[in-house]
Amino acid sequence: MIQSEHSDNKQIIIELQDVKKTYGCDQAVMQALRGINLQIEKGDFIAIMGPSGSGKSTCLNILGCLDTPTEGNYIFNGIKVNELDHNQRAQLRRHYLGFVFQGYNLLSRTSALENVELPLIYRGVPVKERQMLASQALDAVGLKGWEKHTPGELSGGQEQRVAIARAIVTKPEVLMADEPTGNLDTVRSHEIMDLMVELNNKQGITIVMVTHEPDMAAYAKHTVHFLDGLVESDNRNGSKK
Amino acid sequence: MLWETFILAVREIKRHVLRSLLTILGIVIGVASVIIMVTLGSGATVRVTDQIASMGSNLLMVGPGKRMGPGRDSTAPPFKIADAEAIARDISSIAAVAPSSSQSVTAVFGDENWSTTVTGTNNQYLQARNCSIQAGRKFSDSESHAGSAVCIIGETIRQKLFGDQDPVGKRMRLGKLSFLVIGLLEAKGQSSMGTDQDDIVLIPIRALQRRISGNTDVSMILVSVSDGASTEKVKEDIGSLMRERRHLSKNEEDNFNVMDMKEIANMLTGTTRVLTALLSAVAAVSLIVGGIGIMNIMLVSVTERTKEIGIRLAIGALEREVLMQFLVEAVVLSSSGGLFGIVLGLLACLGLKDILQVPFVFNPGIVITAFLFSAAVGVIFGYFPALKAARLDPIEALRHE
Numbered sequence: 001m002i003q004s005e006h007s008d009n010k011q012i013i014i015e016l017q018d019v020k021k022t023y024g025c026d027q028a029v030m031q032a033l034r035g036i037n038l039q040i041e042k043g044d045f046i047a048i049m050g051p052s053g054s055g056k057s058t059c060l061n062i063l064g065c066l067d068t069p070t071e072g073n074y075i076f077n078g079i080k081v082n083e084l085d086h087n088q089r090a091q092l093r094r095h096y097l098g099f100v101f102q103g104y105n106l107l108s109r110t111s112a113l114e115n116v117e118l119p120l121i122y123r124g125v126p127v128k129e130r131q132m133l134a135s136q137a138l139d140a141v142g143l144k145g146w147e148k149h150t151p152g153e154l155s156g157g158q159e160q161r162v163a164i165a166r167a168i169v170t171k172p173e174v175l176m177a178d179e180p181t182g183n184l185d186t187v188r189s190h191e192i193m194d195l196m197v198e199l200n201n202k203q204g205i206t207i208v209m210v211t212h213e214p215d216m217a218a219y220a221k222h223t224v225h226f227l228d229g230l231v232e233s234d235n236r237n238g239s240k241k
Numbered sequence: 242m243l244w245e246t247f248i249l250a251v252r253e254i255k256r257h258v259l260r261s262l263l264t265i266l267g268i269v270i271g272v273a274s275v276i277i278m279v280t281l282g283s284g285a286t287v288r289v290t291d292q293i294a295s296m297g298s299n300l301l302m303v304g305p306g307k308r309m310g311p312g313r314d315s316t317a318p319p320f321k322i323a324d325a326e327a328i329a330r331d332i333s334s335i336a337a338v339a340p341s342s343s344q345s346v347t348a349v350f351g352d353e354n355w356s357t358t359v360t361g362t363n364n365q366y367l368q369a370r371n372c373s374i375q376a377g378r379k380f381s382d383s384e385s386h387a388g389s390a391v392c393i394i395g396e397t398i399r400q401k402l403f404g405d406q407d408p409v410g411k412r413m414r415l416g417k418l419s420f421l422v423i424g425l426l427e428a429k430g431q432s433s434m435g436t437d438q439d440d441i442v443l444i445p446i447r448a449l450q451r452r453i454s455g456n457t458d459v460s461m462i463l464v465s466v467s468d469g470a471s472t473e474k475v476k477e478d479i480g481s482l483m484r485e486r487r488h489l490s491k492n493e494e495d496n497f498n499v500m501d502m503k504e505i506a507n508m509l510t511g512t513t514r515v516l517t518a519l520l521s522a523v524a525a526v527s528l529i530v531g532g533i534g535i536m537n538i539m540l541v542s543v544t545e546r547t548k549e550i551g552i553r554l555a556i557g558a559l560e561r562e563v564l565m566q567f568l569v570e571a572v573v574l575s576s577s578g579g580l581f582g583i584v585l586g587l588l589a590c591l592g593l594k595d596i597l598q599v600p601f602v603f604n605p606g607i608v609i610t611a612f613l614f615s616a617a618v619g620v621i622f623g624y625f626p627a628l629k630a631a632r633l634d635p636i637e638a639l640r641h642e
Contacts, residue, residue: 066635067635086632090554090560093554094556099555101639105555109256118553119556122553122556123557
């Protein structure tokens, strides 16, 4: 499935071509995205910023194959995602993508370990290996010893870290994060961001993160500003931190 | 993969104990109530049929008047012992003929007394009514002919008058006369019409006529048809013999009647059949109510679980994997509920069997039907809402709160 159309060293993994997304019908049409063009290189860490309602979350959901564009092309690793069906998109999510939600979206009454195991179950990883990988991932996000705890017994920061562990346990090509620090205090937020930077640097995972906090966006290599469903600016960050 | 899905489903069920129990409850109630009602209904039918058989299913009752029961024509001439003897002599395929007449009397023994009915008859009465002697003996020939003051009593009489004593060989008073107890009948219990079949005193018919009633009338002749012989044929034969003996001309109506126990039996089983149908209808309603309960819980829980479906889809589950999980969960819940309902229903029937005095009749058809119906409701209403949710874009399902 993976084939590169670019032979230069700047391999493009994600490309959006004039992507539009509208909600509603007839009179009550709401245009969330009005023609987004975006290229993301492999190994990049990109922050999408913008005021609420600017379409940044919608764009991330489309990138994460959770939602489909109304118009335009989405090319992931050379594959035209907008031409795939329901199940093929699920395959894409399963094998290449990790998603961290703002609201964590962990299964309740399910232990941290089992939550992290979940994507591995769908990949058909055998029980023993799955448990080992899941505890490694929990270890990587600093939750060693919390494996048996359910989301109700964890703090917001810990829940978010379980969610990150769940997203990275499959070693995805791209990690999508929708305001990963939105519900956290400053100290926890910086911890999470350090973790993201580490994943980006050490494991080479491409990260696309939506945030509205400039502090958090500063961790990224690249910042894209959205305004009213359009890309307003695309800046390479100076190498801070 | 299927085994793994099963393990995961069981784990999921355990995680949501209350929700699972509520789902199961509807199925348990539906299945158990249907099993209880139908089993008790068929038990009642069997009991009535048994009781009719115990009264003697080959029994014909010949009485004066156009019909038996209230409103009978009292002007019709009564039968005599000679009529019974004629039937025994002239009609073939007959196992027993017993002339009988009854009279209400007060039976007295020691300080105890008891109002009962004394029936004058002969030994063949026992055969015709399927009675047997548990202690003592029948009438001897000379006692029958002479109309001696001897009696055979039923279990109720023994209890009321003799208590713990052995009645055989004791003398008891019937009205003004003293009778020697020579036998005790085996207990038969209540008849299907609710009368106590053990509240009975038998004496030779000549003793009744001579010593108690003071006439030579026979109020009814019981005829038991031989096994395998046609009851209809015997009934016709008795009819023509009696017309002849009563000197009826061709255009005169019968001034007697011959009643077949089978007619009564059919009437009674018909009644219980209607009752069973009624019970089944009630059971069907409770099954439907149970089904609606299952449906509601399933619909609510799937709606509630739309977000879970969204999470699973978002992290890479395929539509069919999510559906398989919900299907397996629904099947596990429904079938465990169904099995629990079957066990509960059957246990309840075994418990009620003695209280209601109804035999336990196992009806596998209804057990399977009730189980399949509830399971189908559980599976259908667990599966289809999940199908709807699994076809959404993950983000739609995730937004669902």
